[in-house]
Amino acid sequence: xxxxxxxxxxxxxxxxxxxxxxxxxxxxxxxxxxxxxxxxxxxxxxxxxxxxxxxxxxxxxxxxxxxxxxxxxxxxxxxxxxxxxxxxxxxxxxxxxxxxxxxxxxxxxxxxxxxxxxxxxxxxxxxxxxxxxxxxxxxxxxxxxxxxxxxxxxxxxxxxxxxxxxxxxxxxxxxxxxxxxxxxxxxxxxxxxxxxxxx
Numbered sequence: 001x002x003x004x005x006x007x008x009x010x011x012x013x014x015x016x017x018x019x020x021x022x023x024x025x026x027x028x029x030x031x032x033x034x035x036x037x038x039x040x041x042x043x044x045x046x047x048x049x050x051x052x053x054x055x056x057x058x059x060x061x062x063x064x065x066x067x068x069x070x071x072x073x074x075x076x077x078x079x080x081x082x083x084x085x086x087x088x089x090x091x092x093x094x095x096x097x098x099x100x101x102x103x104x105x106x107x108x109x110x111x112x113x114x115x116x117x118x119x120x121x122x123x124x125x126x127x128x129x130x131x132x133x134x135x136x137x138x139x140x141x142x143x144x145x146x147x148x149x150x151x152x153x154x155x156x157x158x159x160x161x162x163x164x165x166x167x168x169x170x171x172x173x174x175x176x177x178x179x180x181x182x183x184x185x186x187x188x189x190x191x192x193x194x195x196x197x198x199x
Contacts, residue, residue: 004081005089007037007058008065008074011044015108018168019091020048027055034085036077038064066126071096093127093134102139107131107163109144110151135159142166 003026009015026033036059037045049056059077063070075098078088082100089104111117112127119127135141135156141163143149149165 001087002032002034002085003087003089004034004078004085006091006095007035007045008061008063008070008094009092010037011041012065015092017171018106018108021169021171022089022091023049023056024052027052033057034081035059036061036074038062040064065092065094075099090134090138093130095130095134095137099137103137104140104142105134105138106142106144107134107148107152109148110155113155132156135162138162140164144168 005019005022005026007019007023010019023033023035033055034057039060039062042060045058045060046053061070061073063073074096078096078100079098081088085100087102087104088099090099091106093105093107095103095105110131112119112124113131117124135152139162141152141159143152143163143165144167146165149163152163153160
């Protein structure tokens, strides 16, 4: 099976890590992978995936996520790929104007649609467009939690048949701390990992 997985968020926070996990996972399943990554991350990509680079058809592109130029150029590229790619996977909602069938999209959360999201009105309008566009074009939608699922199906009507919950995994690296680093915290504590202004 030939799969395209979008890499415009490579090196980009949580979605970038999600992309990297998926890429390795798909390669382990002996799927033929096509992807694209911004040119500025070419060196990082080669270093990270050097051991499996021969199994990845990667194109380094001159555009980045959330760019109008990228949405146009990527649409043209995907139109050509539809003749030999069986599935188009986007680990985010930033999909181009045109995506072939079948397309799968991951919605991690709906934070940008919340009233407390601290961004400009223009950014909120853009994000609303991206959510609606990705949901309408996707054959299947992956959410990562029950909360995201419930928000998605309540905010966007008639999506229940498309949405599936697939929980994210945790890399073993987070369990392999050196002994000297363990048990340093003696008191009760709360750990919050986030990059959003919405709580």
